[in-house]
Amino acid sequence: MIFKDFKVIFPDRIEVMSVQTRDGKIISFSPDFSGDEVIEGNGRYLSPGFVDIHIHGAGNHDTMEASFEALEAISTTVAKHGTTTFLPTTMTVDVREIRKAVEAAKEAKGKVSGASIGGVHLEGPFISEGAIGAQNPNFVIRPTLESFREMVGEDLDLIKNITMAPEVEGALELIPFLRKNDINVSIGHTVATYEEAMKGIRAGCNHSTHLFNAMTPFTHRQPGVVGAIFDTDISTETISDGIHVSYPSLRIAYKAKSTDKVLLVTDAMMACGMPDGIYSLGGQDVISKEGAARLTSGALAGSILTMDKAVKNVFEHTDIPLHEVIKMASLNGAKFIGAEKTKGKIALNYDADLLVLSENLEVLHVYIEGRQFI
Numbered sequence: 001m002i003f004k005d006f007k008v009i010f011p012d013r014i015e016v017m018s019v020q021t022r023d024g025k026i027i028s029f030s031p032d033f034s035g036d037e038v039i040e041g042n043g044r045y046l047s048p049g050f051v052d053i054h055i056h057g058a059g060n061h062d063t064m065e066a067s068f069e070a071l072e073a074i075s076t077t078v079a080k081h082g083t084t085t086f087l088p089t090t091m092t093v094d095v096r097e098i099r100k101a102v103e104a105a106k107e108a109k110g111k112v113s114g115a116s117i118g119g120v121h122l123e124g125p126f127i128s129e130g131a132i133g134a135q136n137p138n139f140v141i142r143p144t145l146e147s148f149r150e151m152v153g154e155d156l157d158l159i160k161n162i163t164m165a166p167e168v169e170g171a172l173e174l175i176p177f178l179r180k181n182d183i184n185v186s187i188g189h190t191v192a193t194y195e196e197a198m199k200g201i202r203a204g205c206n207h208s209t210h211l212f213n214a215m216t217p218f219t220h221r222q223p224g225v226v227g228a229i230f231d232t233d234i235s236t237e238t239i240s241d242g243i244h245v246s247y248p249s250l251r252i253a254y255k256a257k258s259t260d261k262v263l264l265v266t267d268a269m270m271a272c273g274m275p276d277g278i279y280s281l282g283g284q285d286v287i288s289k290e291g292a293a294r295l296t297s298g299a300l301a302g303s304i305l306t307m308d309k310a311v312k313n314v315f316e317h318t319d320i321p322l323h324e325v326i327k328m329a330s331l332n333g334a335k336f337i338g339a340e341k342t343k344g345k346i347a348l349n350y351d352a353d354l355l356v357l358s359e360n361l362e363v364l365h366v367y368i369e370g371r372q373f374i
Helices: 068-079 095-108 145-152 171-180 194-203 224-230 247-257 307-317 322-329 331-336
Strands: 002-009 014-022 025-028 038-040 045-048 050-055 083-090 120-123 159-164 184-187 236-239 262-265 277-281 284-289 292-295 354-357 363-368
Touching: 002 322, 002 354, 050 068, 050 120, 050 159, 050 262, 050 307, 050 331, 068 083, 068 095, 083 095, 095 120, 095 145, 145 171, 159 171, 171 184, 171 194, 184 194, 184 224, 194 224, 224 247, 236 247, 247 262, 247 307, 262 307, 262 322, 262 331, 277 292, 307 322, 322 331
Parallel strands: 002 038, 002 045, 050 083, 083 120, 120 159, 159 184, 236 262
Antiparallel strands: 002 014, 014 025, 045 354, 277 284, 284 292, 354 363
């Protein structure tokens, strides 16, 4: 298949050119136009597929259902919005339920028909009750190697990220083990001081979960977790829906961290892609209304954001060039999960995870490893 004269989005530029794919891979930028299907660019963009490292659910299903049917629904729903790789994300629930969700993701990996499963993100249960957000405080536990093993068994290589509060007892002892096993450790749902966050970073924390949300804020005398994130080179992620974080705050964050250190995520829950109504997250009722998902208490409960909307929001509300916005939604996530040699950008021998975008950044077509999804 040849994508002819598209505005091809690379990590460092946008260039009008042609891209040829075969057997699920990108094989040429100087194709021979004979004997292959040709798709004309006509002013449209060709983008790498999006990588979402933080998503709980979509299409009226949740990762914690621990079933192929749920993961298939999430996979196909998010693929319609340009996500070609995702990390099913667990909640703070009973450890045995987390284990079931991990096992389900392992079984579904390579089998879902939409966005591919790139691993698992464990959000909790090693978090602080003081920054619980939409997590369930009844299942918060102290981090230990034994409880971690109970959650994941021998599937260490499947776990790509775990969100932890560095200040809780046992965290600083567990973090080095996790990093030694190539698991990203993300600071989140935390009431840590700046100093406690820095101890976590020195121990190995290399990322932070949904910047600004469920963490101690930045002030001029107490810089908090946000200050530690800005003061170091760890990466972070933003829920760029204009609800979780204001656009001025997002602009400040992107300037402080640079587009190399920020990942766009959705933190979406089962109401993503669904009409307004009552849904659930971690066993708690969630009301989806007017673009936001909230517990009955009013606390934000994930989002109903999609990655294409996140990209459009950031592009429209910042002065960041489009190719850098796309990088935050694709290559940065691929690097995070260790897939940067095959996914996250348009390059020779990379997987043909490709999006055809309109001039207004609407997703028109999605290709997953060369197979047309929409």
